């Protein structure tokens with residue numbers, strides 16, 4: 001996994017208070033590491049190196065131990081989620097029908113890798129496993145919006161929809 | 170008496186200790202079971218499934234390294250099913266393994282290669298997708314994950330023996346890989362460079378950074394004057410690389426081999442260890458009598474220096490300012506020897522042979538260049554590299570006649586020799602400090618109280634009516650215990666010896682690698698150390714300050730221990746570093 005160089009981590013005072021409370025409650029016992037990381041993700045939304053360092057120091061374990069756990073569980077993220085999350089289904093049917101190409105095109109258009117978020121915090125790419133609507137294959141989700149029967153040629157237009165939406169916010 | 174249980178192995182009855190694992194029981198019964206991930210007391214996971222056996226009543230084969238014995242257990246260790254399963258496991262490991270045994274540094278000592286051979290594996294039976302592997306190349310160590318079998322012996326060693334825990338398993342499933350946090354290089358995490366992970370690794374995934382070609386290039390260069398000196402521990406381990414029993418002292422052959430390789434002078438780090446005792450002993454007496462910072466902690470082990478600089482920088486003033494023996498040797502060659510024999514510094518190359526990989530980074534540290542602009546030591550190779558060099562140069566090691574090192578800088582006392590074992594520096598220092606302070610010959614030269622392979626030893630030694638409290642620790646996990654004692658203000662030691670590697674340099678990260686089967690059953694550290702203590706017992710010259718070459722060196726050059734010139738050449742500074 002690459003370190004995200006795009007988004008700078010900042011911590012609000014509330015987040016700090018919440019996190020300190022979590023470490024106060026669970027710190028010192030290594031077996032709580034997963035719980036603490038889940039709580040930390042709830043507080044910060046993701047687990048960048050700064051948060052992992054905090055957890056390591058607070059729990060008295062090494063940085064590598066924390067990183068090993070974070071990369072082991074797919075529900076723990078080292079990159080922030082974007083305002084708009086692009087998930088291309090990578091199930092077999094979608095894949096056969098060109099989901100791979102669509103995802104590649106997404107990466108190219110947004111200039112980021114799987115699991116990453118654009119520096120402005122707007123867009124993220126997170127391919128997903130089969131979600132069962134194979135009749136629409138290939139399928140892409142943008143948050144709760146569904147786009148079915150698309151090809152990689154549609155990607156730029158779809159991204160444009162959300163660029164506009166973001167501007168009008 | 171310990172409780173016993175009755176078990177049946179391969180149809181025969183045995184009585185074994187209760188509470189042990191099946192693997193240990195089979196060992197007690199003299200039955201060999203292969204293992205890959207198992208490292209006694211350190212890595213007991215049952216993960217590799219090479220040690221499987223059949224247990225009556227169990228549907229699946231069980232991993233014997235984690236299966237407890239119980240009364241009336243019936244086990245089969247070499248049925249068709251067991252053998253087939255092990256073979257398949259090995260073939261699956263090989264399917265994702267970079268099989269370049271022909272040139273692999275571990276060829277011949279690799280535990281995977283040996284088992285694949287014994288089980289008649291087809292290395293290409295399962296051709297699968299190969300992972301994209303990361304390589305981490307540092308000045309002291311190389312990790313090549315394409316040869317990693319994910320046994321996790323390195324991880325457990327780093328975490329349990331060294332309490333450093335900078336490596337671990339990242340990602341999961343097919344993508345699982347050994348690495349550091351955020352996939353950083355070992356250079357960028359607080360690794361202490363000890364190389365203990367290398368010695369734990371069953372394969373060629375971890376190895377020292379090889380400097381053989383660099384050194385041979387200098388040796389072949391007719392213009393260069395290349396000198397070499399082996400550390401105390403090298404001579405009690407080098408023989409293992411040539412099939413000799415663990416604990417054989419091959420000092421004479423080692424010196425002869427170094428000459429045959431073509432080094433212009435062969436010195437001995439035992440001499441530099443004596444020099445260290447002169448400087449460090451004097452520094453200790455001064456601190457003790459003039460109210461200096463106590464406890465004073467030894468500084469010979471660069472892995473330990475890497476640890477304290479990053480983890481306990483508040484205690485840097487406690488470190489002796491003495492350079493390590495390797496660096497004192499280099500400094501003395503470049504300042505004293507070069508001048509005495511008119512050797513231009515740009516033609517002079519200083520090489521050391523060490524049981525250690527941290528020595529490769531120590532020589533690049535700041536404040537380690539007594540001759541301005543010239544590193545004290547140019548290259549440091551490990552015992553393992555020396556063995557390969559001897560083989561490459563076509564030297565018939567086993568049949569070499571013993572030789573002696575060159576004079577001056579070649580003669581060492583056996584106080585210098587025992588530096589290689591935990592407690593050795595302390596004992597060598599006590600021999601000199603007590604005799605110098607009391608101004609009368611020691612009644613007893615042996616300080617048994619600081620000997621032995623225990624991780625932590627504490628003793629009180631009377632010196633001129635004063636009770637000197639000493640402590641000896643080896644392995645960073647033990648060093649950490651002592652540092653926490655100091656931090657809490659509970660400790661009242663005067664003098665502490667710390668070695669980074671468990672058991673001291675005899676068990677260094679650059680020493681010959683014995684397979685887990687041997688590591689699990691014999692105390693390699695004790696065997697190698699005993700070769701030192703028995704040489705010490707037989708020796709005449711057993712105190713550093715009585716070494717005639719040391720006396721001559723001070724007369725001709727340094728004048729006296731801790732003199733201005735000695736400080737300039739033989740002492741150093743430390744740097745607090747952020748983790």
Ligand code: SF4
Pocket residue numbers: 266267268269270271273274275276277279280281282316372373374
């Ligand atoms: S690690 Fe072992 S099996 Fe792999 S290439 Fe090296 S010698 Fe061969």
Ligand code: SF4
Pocket residue numbers: 310326327331333334335336355359360361362363364365366367
């Ligand atoms: S060299 Fe020592 S500290 Fe560094 S990773 Fe290996 S065992 Fe850990």
Ligand code: SF4
Pocket residue numbers: 316317318319320321322323324347369370371372374375
């Ligand atoms: S690097 Fe070596 S010791 Fe570590 S997991 Fe891989 S094979 Fe095992």
